[in-house]
Amino acid sequence: MPAPPLDATLLPRPTKARTRSGQFTFTADTRVRVGEGAEDAARLLRTLLAPATGLPLHPADDGAVVLALDPDLTGLGTEGYGLTVGPHSVLLRAARLTGLLRGVQTIRQLLPVQALARAPGRGVRWTLPCAEITDVPRHPWRGAMLDVARHFQPVEYLRRYVDLLALHKINVFHLHLTDDQGWRMPVTAYPKLTEIGGHRTRSMTGPTGDVYDGTAHGGAYTRAELAGLVEYASALGVTVVPEIEMPGHVRAALAAYPRLGNAPDRALEVWTRWGVCDTVLGVHDEVLDFCRTVLEEVMELFPSPYLHVGGDECPLTEWERSPLARARIAAEGLHGPADLHRWFLARIGDFLVRNGRRPVGWAETGTELPDGFTVMAWRDPAHALAAARRGHDVINAHHRATYLDHPQSADPREPPGQPGAVVALRDVHGHDPVPAGATSDVAARVLGTQAQLWTEFAATPERLEYLTYPRLCALADRGWSGPTEWGDFRSRLDLHTARLDALEVRRHP
Known part of the structure; x- marks a missing residue:
């Protein structure tokens, strides 16, 4: 049975979402490139995922997972974010830190459900579906x-x-x-x-x-x-x-x-x-x-x-x-x-x-x-x-x-x-x-x-x-x-x- 469309799996439903072929897989070697001002979002990502996944998600300048603030993304407002997942990289962008924090929660929902558990998940591949998401809240x-x-x-x-x-x-x-x-x-x-x-x-x-x-x-x-x-x-x-x-x-x-x-x-x-x-x-x-x-x-x-x-x-x-x-x-x-x-x-x-x-x-x-x-x-x-x-x-x-x-x-x-x-x-x-x-x-x-x-x-x-x-x-x-x-x-x-x-x-x- 084919997987449901990406926006049919998330709650709240994102503003725009398009599924692409392939998956990105987190491993113990996955590193995170943290842009200026995005440190708190990277810390949240590690804190939320570590108990179940055991992923260290160490910072690195050449990390495959990129968290970036770009104040020119004015259309995203204070809480919106853009998330692009490819087979070899993940890019999360926002105009404000709060937007990155919202995007971290979306990453969390896109992972296998065991990523939310309190205990480590054994034998689970921590994959994200390849996708492009642009998400802005209706009400502040x-x-x-x-x-x-x-x-x-x-x-x-x-x-x-x-x-x-x-x-x-x-x-x-x-x-x-x-x-x-x-x-x-x-x-x-x-x-x-x-x-x-x-x-x-x-x-x-x-x-x-x-x-x-x-x-x-x-x-x-x-x-x-x-x-x-x-x-x-x-x-x-x-x-x-x-x-x-x-x-x-x-x-x-x-x-x-x-x-x-x-x-x-x-x-x-x-x-x-x-x-x-x-x-x-x-x-x-x-x-x-x-x-x-x-x-x-x-x-x-x-x-x-x-x-x-x-x-x-x-x-x-x-x-x-x-x-x-x-x-x-x-x-x-x-x-x-x-x-x-x-x-x-x-x-x-x-x-x-x-x-x-x-x-x-x-x-x-x-x-x-x-x-x-x-x-x-x-x-x-x-x-x-x-x-x-x-x-x-x-x-x-x-x-x-x-x-x-x-x-x-x-x-x-x-x-x-x-x-x-x-x-x-x-x-x-x-x-x-x-x-x-x-x-x-x-x-x-x-x-x-x-x-x-x-x-x-x-x-x-x-x-x-x-x-x-x-x-x-x-x-x-x-x-x-x-x-x-x-x-x-x-x-x-x-x-x-x-x-x-x-x-x-x-x-x-």
Whole structure:
């Protein structure tokens, strides 16, 4: 049986691919010629291939494998690459280092599947099919969010998570670090955030009702662990975007520092329920100072140009009753408590912009975030369209297509998940980041898409991977390749699952 066309074996599907006759075979004598600025790509190639292949891939001026940066290849942008494989040589070129890193992942997929295994492959010929590939992503933002606030995950697993993102050319790891149920990032100026806010006494065991497990849960990262994660992800071409929630979803912070709330003498515990808590930050000056201090430490650890500050699901109940909130409304000439939300986020956004960062916020309507915010629209594609029409950059994260904590099918044997709609593999694949009705200038403001994995019902790495894969493969394909036929994607996914299995991904069948 003839081998399938080259572009029918890769995921995401490359922009252009042409198979040629013949093969290139890696041997122990294969050397790599590393152009100026391509050293990190050569290091990644060796690091990824060595465990299974044992190939040393030593550098040499006359190496048969060539990694080269050429800034004149402007059509490839920041992530595109060109790969030419002949019987006696391999040439990988890009305008930027990130493009070379993406091309290394393609080489990895083109090799026999045993190249992805953790253990050495015996008796395997490490061959690449001869080919010409030119590959440029459709969207610049292809993200995956992991919530470690509800259920803490060790940093070793976060590194594995990043490894799998890079394989699929996902370029943003959105790390949700704080919420009502836990605060995971240390802040030197406020040590109780993790000492108290990083621990809860129990957790709900279902989406509704007062049923709890009676088991304490906690955890926090060290600054060194987070800095190391950022460095590790950068070497794979993945940017870690941190999220620090405000002014809602802050019960863990208020358990540590009650004076930041709207009833400063109240004693609170880290929230043990799921859902939306009505305990929110106050709007007095000390709170704004707290937020700026926290964000200064976040910026020290995370060089990402984007920084997520949450912003959604902020009940107004406490502000309606608070004398300090009413005083702020009068002092700022606002119309009422509803205006405080936009006023608060505008102050935070301005602070980040002055520090050279781009604030990102969740949007419930598409029109509530201040100017300068990148909008992450999750409720409805119409909200993404509204935000882009207002001039915001937009990430379309529609929950009916990107929330991976929802069940993957209606099969009663599926493990518990968020109540509500099923988010099936085909739903993820069919989600176009550019909403219907977008003109060309509006579509240009849609940066891309992102998957979300909230972890109320996913406490372990095994469950996380079961929920993530293969659905994230569909999002990666759509975000990089643009629209592809469902049958084409499924046939490529059927081949790709062998790679997931070689990597021991505990996936949905």
